[in-house]
Amino acid sequence: MSDMRAGQAVIELLKIEQVRHVFGIVGSTFLDVLDVLYDDKSVEYINVRHEQGAAFMADGLARVSGLPAACLVTAGPGATNLITGIAAAYVGHSPVVAIAGGPPLGHYNKDAFQELDLVAMLAPVTKLSIRIDSPQRIPELFRLALRTAMTGRKGPVFIDIPRDVLNDQTVTAELGEPSSYRPLYASQPSPEAIADAVSVLRTSRRPLMLVGGGVTWAGANDLVRQLSADFGWPTITAYGRNDAVPNDDPLYVGPLGRAGSPEAAAACRRADVLLVVGSRLGNFTTFYDDRYIQPATRIVQIDIDSRDLGRTYPVAVAIQADAGGTLAALRAALGRAGMARTSDEWRHEIGDLRTKRHARLVAERNLASSPLKPQRVYAELRGALSPETIVALDAGAAPAYGYDRLHFSRPRTFLTPLDLGTLGFALPAALGAKLARPEAPVLAIHGDGGFLMNVQELETAVRHGINAVTLVMNNNAWGSEKAYQKHFYNERYVGADLGNPRFDRLAELFGARGYYVEHPDQIGDVVRSALGAGAPAVIEIPIDPNEFPAPATSARRRGKEA
CATH class of the missing domain: 3.40.50.970 (Thiamin diphosphate (ThDP)-binding fold, Pyr/PP domains)
Incomplete structure (x- = not known):
């Protein structure tokens, strides 16, 4: 335990999680935090030109590093300007910690200068939205926010700190490593769930892996490739997750969904079992209909969060667990069960789709x-x-x-x-x-x-x-x-x-x-x-002002016209 200024405690708690950049626009409500950075050059305040940019920058940093990223802005419009960027982090499952300095605690509910109910406004686009009402609770509630952001399906959090809780305050803080306040090891699948998944996969003649962002957040990209290579399973990627599988892999077909690969869509329609790893099967991946996933297709879905398991499509097996641990367990169990490689016929069909896509893209150079x-x-x-x-x-x-x-x-x-x-x-x-x-x-x-x-x-x-x-x-x-x-x-x-x-x-x-x-x-x-x-x-x-991709709702509209 050690005593320190409240502003220093905020910086030290972020540094424990390897935060080295904080994004925002300078504001009087949190100058006690910025003053720490005058001497401590290990964290840089990136002074942006609009708070929305700060949130997008933090989102980009978090997605690439896999670590928490932080925004620090002032009350009222400073925080409301963050909302779109924090919503992007929420959709992208990025652990962004958004911090706003607020009016004095005694001014809340008096229509004070720049007073808004930011906790309520940020709640729909964060995993946790809280106000700190006591200087001594800064360490405790920052650890709660960081634990929430980094545990399970990652995502943004919001912390509102009234200026009189932060400024000219001394707090007693224990600066323990992340392992002292949050789990570092993801949840593992049950043996029964793995056994059920093996039973479904062994019956498949045309298996296909649909790989989402959960694989990247779990650091399981190599496991996807190993499983694909071991058993000859082709892969496609969810919307916006093209980097989850090396695109030069001989069994990778392409990205599914809006503006995606027609060849990936064709492979998905042909699959009899779909192994969905780390994807919610969201709107622009599937459109929530049967244009890609056929009604008879059996689905094994793996996700860290139970909310989306079987949410849109009925599943044969739902596994709530870390993608990496599940793929490792599945690979071992399939090996013990003597799972054969998929048929030459299916792999040749996939090869033809890859060749077709390659030729289509090469032709565009003309x-x-x-x-x-x-x-x-x-x-x-x-x-x-x-x-x-x-x-x-x-x-x-x-x-x-x-x-x-x-x-x-x-x-x-x-x-x-x-x-x-x-x-x-x-x-x-x-x-x-x-x-x-x-x-x-x-x-x-x-x-x-x-x-x-x-x-x-x-x-x-x-x-x-x-x-x-x-x-x-x-x-x-x-x-x-x-x-x-x-x-x-x-x-x-x-x-x-x-x-x-x-x-x-x-x-x-x-x-x-x-x-x-x-x-x-x-x-x-x-x-x-x-x-x-x-x-x-x-x-x-x-570029050509008359060249546009087909609108996202074209298929639905064509269906109504038919």
């Missing part, structure tokens, strides 16, 4: 229109990005093409807003990713609309020397919505068209590098040059 089609941009990017490159993909029409067209070899290299679908995510998330892994090239991919939502964080990148690159495909439109109006409203466009500056020149005004590309043979060289420049950079590529 697209020669001007302005460029986004498919051609991605064809050039695949040849320019190294395996260690981290890609943050924004929401929107041009980024959507990337779900089926980018290639990943390593886990924690693909960041997306997932089913939240929020614009403005990619640039700040990429900055957080770069801080988590400074040695890796980091590329954010935006459309023009989403880029301008958080373009101000270019100044943050320049000031802090965070050398991520942003590629902006510019079609001067809200492309996803314009696609709906094109397909379903007879091209009656309202509110879909935009005007933009030259983004390369805008980047230069911020002090970043700017590049402008109009020809496909320039893309690879420019991307490599920007990633190696040692400075934040923006690459603008004008």
Whole structure:
């Protein structure tokens, strides 16, 4: 036990969990915390230009590092500006610790300056939302928040600290290691559940593994590949989780879901048993219908959280446990049971689907229109990005093409807003990713609309020397919505068209590098040059304003018309 200032206790409790960057905008309610960082250079306060950017940066850092990340903002609008970014962390299961300094405790429920019920506002998008009402409870409740964020299915937490609980206070804190207040070892599957899963899998003629983000959070990516190789099981990935399986694996078909691979969808429809590992079978993975998962398909579902087991599709076996422990136990049990490799016929069918996908993507290098089609941009990017490159993909029409067209070899290299679908995510998330892994090239991919939502964080990148690159495909439109109006409203466009500056020149005004590309043979060289420049950079590529992916609801609408 030791006595220390309350602000120092906050920093020390975060440092125990290896937090080395805190994101936010300076505010008077928490200056006792920032004052600690004047002397303690082991933690850097990344002073952003909008609190939403702070939350996205923390989310990106947490997803890439697997460690908690922190935001520290002021009361009222400072905290409300976090909400969209914290919602992204909630959907992405990122352990982001959001901290807000609040009005004095005695001013609550008096309509005080910047007083809002932040605990209630943040509760729907966090695993835990609490207020600390006593200085002496700071260590206890921070440990509760960190335990909640890092245990089970990870996720964000929110802590509201009134300024008179934090400022000019001394607390007694025991600074124990994480093992003293939270479990470090994940829950293991029951032998009975493993036996039931083996029984189902042994009857399968066309097994297929659907791999989700839970595999990456569990660090079980190698186990997926080993299980696939041992028994010849093909794999597909859930929406936005393309990096959960090395894409060059001979049994990997592609990503399922919205803007995903038609070949992965075909494999899913053919499967008679689906081994779902670490996926909720969420909206943009399955659309909650039978377009991919057939009614007769038997499902073995593994998830750390019971909430989503059998929630959308009936399952033959539900296993609530860590993905890594379950895959290891399953592999051993299948070996003892003498599980044979899947049939040559099924593996050949999968091989044909892989060949078909490869040919389709290669053919897109022949697209020669001007302005460029986004498919051609991605064809050039695949040849320019190294395996260690981290890609943050924004929401929107041009980024959507990337779900089926980018290639990943390593886990924690693909960041997306997932089913939240929020614009403005990619640039700040990429900055957080770069801080988590400074040695890796980091590329954010935006459309023009989403880029301008958080373009101000270019100044943050320049000031802090965070050398991520942003590629902006510019079609001067809200492309996803314009696609709906094109397909379903007879091209009656309202509110879909935009005007933009030259983004390369805008980047230069911020002090970043700017590049402008109009020809496909320039893309690879420019991307490599920007990633190696040692400075934040923006690459603008004008793209075909009439090229849009099919709207997400197209299949449902076609069904109604039929």
